Amino acid sequence: MNWKEKAIAITSDKKVRIGFGIGIFVLFLWFLLKPKPVTSETARVTKGTYQQIVEEEGITRVREKFTIFSPVSGILKRLHKHAGESVKKGEVLAIIKWDFDKPVYSPIEGKVLKVIRESEGPIEMGSPLLEVGNTNQLEIAVEILTQEAVHLRPGNPVQIDGWGGERLAGYLKLVEPAAYTKISSLGVEEQRVRVIVDFTPPSTMGEGFQVRCKIISDEKKNQIIAPTSALFREGENWFVFKVLKNKAKKIKIKLEAKSGENALITDGLIEGDEVILYPGEGIKENVKIR
Structure with a gap:
C-alpha cells in the first residue's frame, strides 16, 4: 500500500476524523482565549542630574x-x-x-x-x-504653599517661562517670614507664603505680567531618574512594572524624591531599564507587552 492509499485509509476512519475535528476546535479555543499582548507606553530609566523643582505662577511688579x-x-x-x-x-x-x-x-x-x-x-x-x-527694575512675586516653601533658600536658581518670550534666568531673593490663607480655585483653604524672584527683565516686559517660575531647590548629579508616571504605591512601598523579554515584571523600588515628571530612585532600577508608564488594571505580572 503506497502512501496515498494509507492517507485515504486514515482519513476515512471515523475516529480519526472526530479526533482531528476536536483538535482543530481545541486549537481554535486556545487561540481565542489566550492572553492578548497589552499595548502600553514605555520609557527608559536615565542617569543624570536630578532637580527638585517648585513650580508656580507669579506676577511681575516694580521694585x-x-x-x-x-x-x-x-x-x-x-x-x-x-x-x-x-x-x-x-x-x-x-x-x-x-x-x-x-x-x-x-x-x-x-x-x-x-x-x-x-x-x-x-x-x-x-x-x-x-x-x-522704573520698569527696568522688576521683580516677581510668587505665592508658594508653605510645605514647599520650607525647602527654599535665597539664592536658589529660577527658570522663568510662560510670559510670551524666551526663557529667562533669575534667583530667589527673599522668602517672606509670614504665611497667609488663600482660597484655591477649587475652594480649598491653603496656607501660602510669598517669595520674591530677582531677574533682569527684557524691554518688552512690564508690571503685572503673568509668568511661570520653576524654582530649583535642590540639585544632585549622577542619579537614577525614572518617570513619575511609571510609579505606583502599595501600602508604604513603591513599585514599577519593568519590561523583561516583552513581559511585565513588578519591581519594588526605593523612592527618595519626586519633582514634576521625574523621580529620584536609589534602589531597584538601573540606567536603561524600560518601564511601563501609567500602569492600569490590565498590567499584571508576566502580562505580555506590545
Missing part, C-alpha cells in the same frame, strides 16, 4: 513704586503724562491751582504705571493722582 498725591487742596488743572509714558526725575506731572499754580513733580526717572485721577476739577490734599516706577 519701587511711588504713588503721587496732591500736595494741597485746590483745582486739578491737567495731567501732563499718561499711562505708559516715560518720565524724568523732577519732570512736571500735574498742575494744581491753589493760591498759585502748584506743579507736582516726579520723584524718579521711570514710567507712569497708572493714572488714578484723570479728570480736571476740585481735589483734596492727599488724594492720589498717579503711580510711577
Whole structure:
C-alpha cells in the first residue's frame, strides 16, 4: 500500500476524523482565549542630574513704586503724562491751582504705571493722582504653599517661562517670614507664603505680567531618574512594572524624591531599564507587552 492509499485509509476512519475535528476546535479555543499582548507606553530609566523643582505662577511688579498725591487742596488743572509714558526725575506731572499754580513733580526717572485721577476739577490734599516706577527694575512675586516653601533658600536658581518670550534666568531673593490663607480655585483653604524672584527683565516686559517660575531647590548629579508616571504605591512601598523579554515584571523600588515628571530612585532600577508608564488594571505580572 503506497502512501496515498494509507492517507485515504486514515482519513476515512471515523475516529480519526472526530479526533482531528476536536483538535482543530481545541486549537481554535486556545487561540481565542489566550492572553492578548497589552499595548502600553514605555520609557527608559536615565542617569543624570536630578532637580527638585517648585513650580508656580507669579506676577511681575516694580521694585519701587511711588504713588503721587496732591500736595494741597485746590483745582486739578491737567495731567501732563499718561499711562505708559516715560518720565524724568523732577519732570512736571500735574498742575494744581491753589493760591498759585502748584506743579507736582516726579520723584524718579521711570514710567507712569497708572493714572488714578484723570479728570480736571476740585481735589483734596492727599488724594492720589498717579503711580510711577522704573520698569527696568522688576521683580516677581510668587505665592508658594508653605510645605514647599520650607525647602527654599535665597539664592536658589529660577527658570522663568510662560510670559510670551524666551526663557529667562533669575534667583530667589527673599522668602517672606509670614504665611497667609488663600482660597484655591477649587475652594480649598491653603496656607501660602510669598517669595520674591530677582531677574533682569527684557524691554518688552512690564508690571503685572503673568509668568511661570520653576524654582530649583535642590540639585544632585549622577542619579537614577525614572518617570513619575511609571510609579505606583502599595501600602508604604513603591513599585514599577519593568519590561523583561516583552513581559511585565513588578519591581519594588526605593523612592527618595519626586519633582514634576521625574523621580529620584536609589534602589531597584538601573540606567536603561524600560518601564511601563501609567500602569492600569490590565498590567499584571508576566502580562505580555506590545
